[in-house]
Amino acid sequence: MEPILEIRGLVKTYKGGFTALKGVDLSIRKGEIFALLGPNGAGKTTLIGAVCGLVRPSDGTIRAFGQDMHTHWRSLRARIGLVPQELATDMFEPVLRSVGHSRGLFGLAPDPARIEAILKSLTLWDKRNEQIRALSGGMKRRVLIAKAMAHEPELLFLDEPTAGVDVELRRDMWKQIALMRERGTTVILTTHYIEEAEEMADRVGIIRQGEIVMVDEKDAMMKRLGRTEAHITLKQPLAAIPDALTGLPVTLGAQGTMLTYRGGDGSGQGKADVAQITKALTLAGIDYTAIDQRESSLEDIFVDLVEGRAVTGASA
Numbered sequence: 001m002e003p004i005l006e007i008r009g010l011v012k013t014y015k016g017g018f019t020a021l022k023g024v025d026l027s028i029r030k031g032e033i034f035a036l037l038g039p040n041g042a043g044k045t046t047l048i049g050a051v052c053g054l055v056r057p058s059d060g061t062i063r064a065f066g067q068d069m070h071t072h073w074r075s076l077r078a079r080i081g082l083v084p085q086e087l088a089t090d091m092f093e094p095v096l097r098s099v100g101h102s103r104g105l106f107g108l109a110p111d112p113a114r115i116e117a118i119l120k121s122l123t124l125w126d127k128r129n130e131q132i133r134a135l136s137g138g139m140k141r142r143v144l145i146a147k148a149m150a151h152e153p154e155l156l157f158l159d160e161p162t163a164g165v166d167v168e169l170r171r172d173m174w175k176q177i178a179l180m181r182e183r184g185t186t187v188i189l190t191t192h193y194i195e196e197a198e199e200m201a202d203r204v205g206i207i208r209q210g211e212i213v214m215v216d217e218k219d220a221m222m223k224r225l226g227r228t229e230a231h232i233t234l235k236q237p238l239a240a241i242p243d244a245l246t247g248l249p250v251t252l253g254a255q256g257t258m259l260t261y262r263g264g265d266g267s268g269q270g271k272a273d274v275a276q277i278t279k280a281l282t283l284a285g286i287d288y289t290a291i292d293q294r295e296s297s298l299e300d301i302f303v304d305l306v307e308g309r310a311v312t313g314a315s316a
């Protein structure tokens with residue numbers, strides 16, 4: 001199936017000469033939730049801006065719904081929604097009018113029933129007659145989502161949808177996003193909250209310094225890059241790593257009382273290795289008092305990738 005969005009060789013060099021995107025390739029599948037993860041300044045907002053017409057690309061092509069965005073701009077842009085990080089306009093408008101107005105901007109006829117349903121689903125209906133500026137930060141964010149949903153986009157970008165919102169609202173938003181996906185909307189969200197990507201995304205892309213360093217199914221990424229880390233506290237210090245552990249990724253701490261294992265591949269190999277280590281220690285008569293073992297999360301994987309430690313490979 002043709003991707004719903006296909007970005008090829010996208011470059012953005014800002015006026016001052018800074019290149020924020022260095023030839024990005026990315027394909028988004030219809031109906032998926034795609035999380036674009038990256039640290040501050042990685043180029044996430046620039047990438048979204050290029051697709052939504054807020055940033056003029058310096059080079060590259062963007063195709064949406066099988067057509068070139070540059071040549072079919074108006075008709076394609078109307079099918080794309082954007083929830084930006086902040087609301088720039090409309091502060092003095094009442095909620096209902098502002099959200100309703102979003103349809104008109106994209107040339108759609110008014111649909112009060114739909115607007116009512118959206119506002120109710122975001123628990124904004126009671127606030128419909130209030131000016132947006134009078135709402136709390138979290139409520140303002142809901143208004144942004146409502147505005148983006150109002151014109152029934154097939155492809156929806158959410159730029160840091162839950163930055164600075166409380167846990168309850170974050171969970172609410174995740175539910176909203178899941179609902180949109182159920183209705184067939186393709187969702188691309190940017191986030192630095194790894195938890196958000198881990199919770200929501202089907203696929204994850206990691207962007208660093210204007211380059212996509214990895215794109216993969218979330219589950220596959222965790223499996224492929226997953227690691228087990230185990231710290232084994234020994235009763236008596238050792239002078240060297242026991243022979244029985246030769247060949248395993250084990251280090252001995254400076255005091256000789258802590259054996260650390262870092263290895264595995266997310267497939268269970270790590271756990272098996274740790275079991276083998278403890279068995280070998282017991283057989284060698286080496287006592288230990290504690291084992292602290294954990295599997296790496298998407299967060300660890302992300303930090304490794306961003307710091308350039310992990311091997312990259314998968315492509316868009």
Ligand SMILES: Nc1ncnc2c1ncn2[C@@H]1O[C@H](COP(=O)(O)OP(=O)(O)OP(=O)(O)O)[C@@H](O)[C@H]1O
Nearest residue numbers: 014015018020038039040041042043044045046047
């Ligand atoms: N208008 C601009 N002129 C010059 N440089 C810019 C402009 N907009 C962004 N940049 C630079 O481009 C780089 C990427 O910025 P961008 O906002 O896309 O990153 P981001 O990944 O969205 O970051 P954040 O997570 O902080 O929102 C940054 O170094 C930023 O300073």
